[in-house]
Amino acid sequence: MxxxxxxxxxxxxxxxxxxxxxxxxxxxxxxxxxxxxxxxxxxxxxxxxxxxxxxMSGRGRIWSYVLPHPPLLPGYAEQAPYNAVLVELAEAPRIRLAGNVVAAPDAPLNSVDPARLRIGAPVRVAFTEIDGLAVPRWLLERG
Structure with a gap:
């Protein structure tokens, strides 16, 4: 990673x-x-x-996403297909954060079926620790 x-x-x-x-x-x-x-x-x-x-509220929407095939970095090969998203923050629509949509904060990058991703889908932030840093990830909101 x-x-x-x-x-x-x-x-x-x-x-x-x-x-x-x-x-x-x-x-x-x-x-x-x-x-x-x-x-x-x-x-x-x-x-x-x-x-x-x-x-911030930690809420936003998927502004854009991609499913890299094949993964560009060898360290991600086992997790393909995974998603990379840009999330537009609810209270600051001009601010977009890069990350991944996952099923749970500590879930692998490929834990969400790519068919569930949509531009405009509501998400909320969740944090997971990676190498001593709390990294933001995104969870799909229901609805």
Whole structure:
């Protein structure tokens, strides 16, 4: 498995994830408040360096997905076919997080039948530990 690389700008994201919280960086300027992901030092809207981390609901929808055949990395061959998704966050539709839809937080990447995936399908975040990091994954919501 690939382990995410934690840098200075993104470190708070991983610290909150370890607590089971999905947070997104936001501009802390009173007149701005722009949400941004991936994390970076400067607001793309007003160029302020003031930032805070806002708690998200953890809900979203599948914006796009792909089923890699064959897997591009040998370490994923045993789990094929698996999905890779972009999830649009409910409270921040311009922010999309990459991940996988799984049947349970610790389930393998191929635990969801690809036929169940649809653009627009509602999902919610769940975290699993991989190499000491709490990594967000996505669970399909009923309905």
């Amino acid at each position: 690939l382990t995410p690389v934690v840098d200075e700008d993104g470190a708070p994201f991983w610290e909150y994830a370890a607590r089971g919280e999905l947070r997104v960086q936001a501009c802390a300027e009173e007149d701005c408040g722009e949400l941004r992901f991936p994390p970076r030092p400067c607001c793309p809207r007003c160029q302020s360096f003031a930032a805070e981390w806002r708690l």
